[in-house]
Amino acid sequence: MWMAATTSLAGKVKTLVRAAGEGIADAAALLRAGQLVAFATETVYGLGADATQAAAVRRIYKVKRRPADNPLIVHVLNQRQAEDYAVGFDDVARILARRFWPGPLTMVVGRGEKIPAEVSAGLPTMAVRCPAHKAAQRLLAALGRPIAAPSANLSGHVSPTTAADVLAELEGRIPLILDGGPCRVGVESTVIDLTVDPPVVLRPGSVTVEMIHAALRRKLGTRVEAIGTTSMSGNAVAKSPGMSKRHYAPVTPTYRYLRGEWHQVRAWLNRYRPRARVVRLSCEKSGAVGGQEVLIHLSAKGEQCARHLYKNLRTADSRGYDLILVEMPPDRGHVWTAIRDRIRRASQEWPP
Numbered sequence: 001m002w003m004a005a006t007t008s009l010a011g012k013v014k015t016l017v018r019a020a021g022e023g024i025a026d027a028a029a030l031l032r033a034g035q036l037v038a039f040a041t042e043t044v045y046g047l048g049a050d051a052t053q054a055a056a057v058r059r060i061y062k063v064k065r066r067p068a069d070n071p072l073i074v075h076v077l078n079q080r081q082a083e084d085y086a087v088g089f090d091d092v093a094r095i096l097a098r099r100f101w102p103g104p105l106t107m108v109v110g111r112g113e114k115i116p117a118e119v120s121a122g123l124p125t126m127a128v129r130c131p132a133h134k135a136a137q138r139l140l141a142a143l144g145r146p147i148a149a150p151s152a153n154l155s156g157h158v159s160p161t162t163a164a165d166v167l168a169e170l171e172g173r174i175p176l177i178l179d180g181g182p183c184r185v186g187v188e189s190t191v192i193d194l195t196v197d198p199p200v201v202l203r204p205g206s207v208t209v210e211m212i213h214a215a216l217r218r219k220l221g222t223r224v225e226a227i228g229t230t231s232m233s234g235n236a237v238a239k240s241p242g243m244s245k246r247h248y249a250p251v252t253p254t255y256r257y258l259r260g261e262w263h264q265v266r267a268w269l270n271r272y273r274p275r276a277r278v279v280r281l282s283c284e285k286s287g288a289v290g291g292q293e294v295l296i297h298l299s300a301k302g303e304q305c306a307r308h309l310y311k312n313l314r315t316a317d318s319r320g321y322d323l324i325l326v327e328m329p330p331d332r333g334h335v336w337t338a339i340r341d342r343i344r345r346a347s348q349e350w351p352p
């Protein structure tokens, strides 16, 4: 069984940050040579390798310190390239590709023989997505082959949504970051498994279950209602090992509480952690802010809340606070399902 190396890298490399518009040809040359390049996508920044080179793909796991059982997403230029490298790209996949590609929807289908097993952590399947960001599109076009890329952070950390975030995570470990500005979506792609019937959403994202239902209703009829989100169930964890519950997490101890619970949280802090420097993330504009406490406002608009969620978590994490407290927004479906999912993974339930 193939194993990813988890030891630290021997020599440091100099990491260049270049505007995506100017660095494409060099980035493609690095990828062709088996090196790694971080690049902007509309969801979060990716850490890319030529998906057809097993040694380059192994390097991703090493640089990220990613567990060997957590498969990568294969990025493609278009549907034609997806069909060329996958097997079993069926009618359902075609409908979803036509409706949501290029864009933040990843489909799990069969893995073709041109994609090495390392990409999928040994699974016979592969996750494939066509990104909409110009930088990603141009890089894929210049390389002429698919790019395997997980998020460009160290394993378990919050995903990067700017080139500066990537530099903070991976400086000295990769030669090049293609800066394409802040990511528009801000949370990782929706992942849907099409190798089971009915399909199942393994990770919620900005392409919502409601949108997928609408796209497939004509094809699947009432069976479409069976497509749900199971990212938090044990079943999905077994199916997709990277979906482990704790993920995307700040280093500072982070707790989530429910709307309306803040007064209890405050009383608990006063009693048990009176000296703790606390940062609170909440959709509510006002509310009691104690002496030692800082408030970061999360947007009450779903898309904006998602776009800035990781930036806000990184800010909260970077200022030396003792505790981060995040208010869980109410379950209003749509993109809130993804936001709640990421907050759950970033935090532990309060009270500890």
Ligand code: AMP
Pocket: 070, 071, 072, 073, 108, 120, 123, 125, 126, 127, 149, 150, 151, 188, 191, 202, 239, 240, 241, 242, 243
């Ligand atoms: P990341 O790009 O870091 O957000 O991680 C990609 C995620 O996609 C992984 O953590 C997996 O959960 C999921 N994924 C990738 N490939 C597969 C696959 N073949 N089957 C199921 N899930 C997958």
Ligand code: MG
Pocket: 150, 151, 159
């Ligand atoms: Mg990731």
